[in-house]
Amino acid sequence: MTEASVTHATIVLERIYEASPARVFQALADPRARVRWGTPSKNVELIYDKADFRVGGLDISRCGPRGSLIYRVETRYIDIEPEQRIVSTELVREGWNRLSASLITVELQPVGASTRLVLTDQIAAFGGKDMVAGSEAGFSAALDNLAVEFLSTTVGA
Numbered sequence: 001m002t003e004a005s006v007t008h009a010t011i012v013l014e015r016i017y018e019a020s021p022a023r024v025f026q027a028l029a030d031p032r033a034r035v036r037w038g039t040p041s042k043n044v045e046l047i048y049d050k051a052d053f054r055v056g057g058l059d060i061s062r063c064g065p066r067g068s069l070i071y072r073v074e075t076r077y078i079d080i081e082p083e084q085r086i087v088s089t090e091l092v093r094e095g096w097n098r099l100s101a102s103l104i105t106v107e108l109q110p111v112g113a114s115t116r117l118v119l120t121d122q123i124a125a126f127g128g129k130d131m132v133a134g135s136e137a138g139f140s141a142a143l144d145n146l147a148v149e150f151l152s153t154t155v156g157a
Helices: 020-030 030-039 130-152
Strands: 006-017 044-050 059-066 071-081 083-093 098-112 114-126
Touching: 006 130, 020 030, 020 098, 020 114, 020 130, 030 083, 030 130, 098 130, 114 130
Parallel strands: none
Antiparallel strands: 006 114, 044 059, 059 071, 071 083, 083 098, 098 114
16 A cells, blocks of 8 residues: 655745735735736636635635636735734645645735735645645746736725
8 A cells, every 4th residue: 555645844935025015915805906916927827716704704716727726725824913913824625635724824014114014824735745736836937926916006996
């Protein structure tokens, strides 16, 4: 019998945004904004089937290559402190296969008129390190896109 492997990792990403903590928090809370900035590239699509941003709330989304939304993501919000912190769990599946489970903390700190965002993803990836690398690359690209969000749109508009 083959044992299923699990890879544990902690990913920490940091960005400074030329936006207030209130504006950054709003971009994180608003599912329409998350669809705009949350995909790592133009070749990836993200759709929310359910969005319930509150403590105890559950988001359900699907993502993957355009036209092939093969991944299902369930995000449960554990702690939300407006303009300061969001703590959530995330379960990623492909069909019936669990790919990863994470505890994700996003911290927002004012730095003058800007905001320092620190994202910590404590991930358990099932079946190999590729999911850890994919999670890090995906979050990194999405956070880079978030900077563009502040240049190009009014969040919530």
